[in-house]
Amino acid sequence: MACISSALVVGGSIAGMNAAIALARQGVRVDLVELAEQPLGASLAFSGRAAETLVELGIYDEVHATGTPFGPDSTAVSIHDSTGRLISAGPKRPTWPGAVDAIAVYRPVFLDVAEAAAKRLGVRVRKGVTYETIDNGADAVAVTFTDGETGSYDLLVAADGIGSRTRGLIFPDAPKPKFGGQLSIRWMAPGPAIEGEGWYVSPVGRLGFYYLPQGMVYVPSVIDMPEWRWLSDEDVRSIFVELLDSMTAPPVAELRSRFDANAQLIGRPFDWILLPDPWFSGRVVLIGDAAHATSAHMGMGGGMALEDAVVLGQSIADAATLPEALAAFMGRRFERVKLVVETSVRLGRLEQEKAPPSENAALLTRAFAALGEPY
Template sequence: MIIGGSIAGLSTAIALSRVGVSCDVVELAEAPGGASIALSGRATQALDELGVYDACAAGSTVFLPGSTVVDQMDAAGNLISEGPKRPLLPGVKDAIGVYRPVFLATLQEAAQQLGAKVYRGVTARTTDERDDGVFVTMTDGRQARYDMVVGADGIGSRTRTRLFPDAPTPAYSGQYSLRWMMSGPRIDGEGWYIGPAGRLGFYHLPGGLTYIPAVIDMPERVHLTDEDVYSLFGRLLDSYTAPAVVEMRRRLTRDADLIGRPFEWILLPAPWHRGRTILVGDAAHATTAHMGMGGGMALEDAVVLAQCVSDAPTLDAAFGTFMERRHSRVATVVETSVELSRLEQAGAPTSENVGLLSKAFQALGQPY
């Protein structure tokens, strides 16, 4: 049983199915949603190992060498830095940017083709571990027994709460993420723009879409209405004179496809498992988006968990090996991302952020 049918859950279903484990996936959301996600470095290797890189790339923007998407510009559009240095990884596929609903649909189709069953609009209500397995009661009343349960139900994981009632709760970083899926003609100048009111970037996607993520400081965590998000995005865009951002401001309307969420994070102390249940992805190690590696870590979790389950003589041994391979790696992502958020809020020079990113990317260039 895999609880959660987003990136971590569906990729885990693919990985486990490929090593002969029958999987049921439950996901409360009726349909996949969200904005866009970029995957690079070892994350694209994980997609390749899952056998879905080509299918994902077909519906994505492929970032070829020389792309400006990581360039750092000032509010007027002048180049500050060409961005963090990433290690050259022989044989690793090109980075991609993909609209999240398209990505999740691709993962779900691949999982189902391998025999996994995906149930939407339903999740686990209770889990009862016994000597012969975990007995799960679903929110639709269905009951079933499973040899293993994977909690892939995100940063607000109820599986984590059931498994570890005293576990820490997600921490607020002091920043909000604003995202806009903009339709219309392409705008020149892909990259990141750093201004007095925050920072934003953009890249183009197939189908006439442009993904525009932004980050603003907000000392207190508050509830944002749709009108709040629109106003915040408008004020942010107004603080730039770069031609690309001026054109975005011209296109921003009240019915724009905007999302506003607090940047929160959690790094669950080891172990992430108890009995026959284990946590993966954001349920165990949610991060802010400052490194753009949260989705990649979920993909790596899936590949490594399947390898461990396939190779180990017992489930407990598999989980132990999984923890040895994963904890320090995801800690690098979470801790670096939180520090990058702190540096931004402190007004640190761009060079300090870029240097920290480059160091972390070098570490993550090692095999998972």
């Protein structure tokens, strides 16, 4: 039986919406508020133990049906040079009996699936709303909302992203996000699948791609940017075109032929943060990017958010009191998440130092082996 009866989740993205599911499955009455009216973004990938969280949340089959599963024969993590010559098959990932396929899914589709599941469990979801004030009291969290409503909850789960307002309120001395020295540019290229899925590397940067069943090819890319600087849409476009033009591999040439004036790019610096243990104070706990945002070098940011959600639900169900539950949550999450954040930062630095791909692959292999242990 859950040690709380009610919870407010702030933020309706990966960590927040799935935390709402996990808590509701334990019988907790959950309200969720999310400022964005519609989910945005590109692709998400869930692999290893993180993919198993989808089973526990009860949404694996639906996500599998709407996404792209990656079995053991997938080439999505292979590495090629700019001409298309295979350099490496990529890092080795552990397997275990009963392991489920990794899945890539279009982010808006995934969040629609998760929201529908949350609502079926009775979660009250309000869009375009967030909190105005919170009072983290001894017996409850009293909340006023931007639409004039008020509420009182046993627990507030802050899943409000790397720029978390809640983190600043609850932990005023918390570290600020740090720039990792690289730029991420993502593109949802229209059209059918392209043979040769994997990563391609040139002196300008690297890009990879895989197909999504919504009729598009997801193209993430990483370019070194030693100093943080503001980039206009035209700046991002110019950098991405330079990257495409630096490669002659036939799959990249096909992508280049699809790139036109209507192409929409998402350019973001790789920022990261790791909030020290604990991520909770009183009746407020931070999860997901609010506590541990990372770069995409391991492809595990979304997976760690899902694991947070599931472990929080388990901890609330297994403990006699909320303080015991939150302490147990931290005991299971901090070192695991620290591994992902610190490995991702190190991988970014190795790329900037022009280390051989084999060094990156070895580091990834060791990290994935550790993450193969149950969460």
